[in-house]
Amino acid sequence: MARRSGSILKRLLANPPSPPSFASPTRSITYMPRPGDGTPRAVTLIPGDGIGPLVTGAVEQVMEAMHAPVYFERYEVHGDMKRIPEEVIESVKKNKVCLKGGLATPVGGGVSSLNMQLRKELDIFASLVNCFNVPGLATRHENVDIVVIRENTEGEYSGLEHEVVPGVVESLKVxxxxxxxxxxxxxxxxxxxxxxxxxxxxxxxxxxxxxDGLFLESCREVAQKYPGITYNEIIVDNCCMQLVSKPEQFDVMVTPNLYGNLVANTAAGIAGGTGVMPGGNVGAEYAIFEQGASAGNVGNRKLEEEKKANPVALLLSSAMMLRHLQFPAFADRLETAVKQVIEEGKFRTKDLGGNCTTQEVVDAVIAALD
Structure with a gap:
């Protein structure tokens, strides 16, 4: 992950201040504390669909190789289920932390997204995706280091839809x-x-x-409490144009739900692809770490059959998880190994210009750990 984003996650994943009184940035930080005594931590693991078991399996291998102080409680969840099993929710509530592969969401048909169910059930209100240039990976633009912070629970993703009369559907944005x-x-x-x-x-x-006027009004009010940080606003269509022409102008971006999904994937594509961008979804009590930008290849049967899915994004997301659990030395070691493998360029999956299998990349990362 990027040089700066992970370094604060142990303070940043997030007990939000109570709504009436967030006074100033000089207040003590109210983000979720984590035990720092080195005790091994349980993490709920959801391998997911498609390539999910491949890339989560890669993380398991690397964690074992580096003797990371975490152990996984594994649950099989699939996108065609009607609901997240209650035992999975209870496991995340107990462990506070989850690592997951992609869950397929059927297109149309009125089937609820399990990803949205998880976020709403656990009030995981913020999505954080870090899009940055990785040394050794050629891209059209340099000096890209963008953090997209997206509201995760409402907007167009509220799921409030109904058919008013045959042929007329009303969808509510909240x-x-x-x-x-x-x-x-x-x-x-x-x-x-x-x-x-x-x-x-x-x-x-x-x-x-x-x-969106209410969203902007809220951002402006909060911005006044941070005079040392430049605040500006941009219309989403112009934002997309500016992203593909001059992405280095952006630093932190805050967005409603749908726009953030589009912006994060655009930024990820500019910086090197969704296969290398880490991310997390966080709330007041719980955090779920997964591939940062949408796992659009979750249902790619060819990648799944050939076992050539790129594990880099989830490996870097798991480094974020380690830092969140207050194991920074393990996080640094993992990030350094992953970046070394990418920079050397000998072991890359197809999306990065190579033809390696997932396992070959994993073996290279494990070798680089030493």
């Missing part, structure tokens, strides 16, 4: 003051703690004047 302020505070606190200089709010308030 934006609340509480959730908008909460994600804005998270973004500015992230920037403050991580020595970032600018926060950009992404919106479509020129059209959705009330909903």
């Amino acid at each position: 934006i609340t003051k509480f959730c908008s302020e909460r994600i804005a505070r998270y973004a500015f606190e992230y920037a403050y703690l991580n020595n970032r200089k600018k926060v950009t709010a992404v919106h479509k308030a020129n059209i959705m004047k009330l909903a």
Whole structure:
């Protein structure tokens, strides 16, 4: 992961301040504490669908090789289930931390996304995706180091849809003051703690004047409490154009739910692809670490059959997890090994210009650990 984003996750994954009184950035940090006594920690593991078992298996191998102080409680969950099994929810609530592969979400048909179920059930309100240039990986743009912080629980993803009359569907976009302020505070606190200089709010308030207007109003109010951080706003369509033409202008971006999904995937593609971008979904009590940008290849049968899925993104996400659990030395060791393998260029999967299997990349990372 990027040189700066992971270093604060042990403070940053996030007990939000109570809504009425978030006074200033000089207050004591209210993000979720983690025990730092070195005791091995249980982590809920959801391998997921498609290539998910391949890449989560890669993480398990590397954790074992480096003797990381974590152990996994494994649960089989698949995207075609109607609900997340209750024992899985209870495991995450007990362990506080989960590592997961991609869960396939059927297109259409009224089937609820299990990813959204998890986020709503556990109030995992913030998605953090770090999109950055990886040394040794050629891209069109240099100096890309963008953190996309996305509200995770409402907006167009609220799931409030119904057919008014045959052939007419009404879908409700829900934006609340509480959730908008909460994600804005998270973004500015992230920037403050991580020595970032600018926060950009992404919106479509020129059209959705009330909903996105409320989001912008919340961001502006929070921005006033952080005078040392530059704040600006950008309409989402212009944002996408600016991303592909001059991505280095962006630092931290804070977005409602749908826009963040689009922006994070665009930024990931610019910086080297979704296969190398780490991320996490966090809330007041729980955190789920997974591939940062959408795992669009989760259902790629060819990758699954040939066992050539790229494990880098989930390995870097697991380094974020280690840092969150207050095992920074293990996180640094893992990140260094992964970046060394990418920079050397001998062991890369197809999306990075090579033809290696997942296992060959894993073996190279394990060798680099030494």
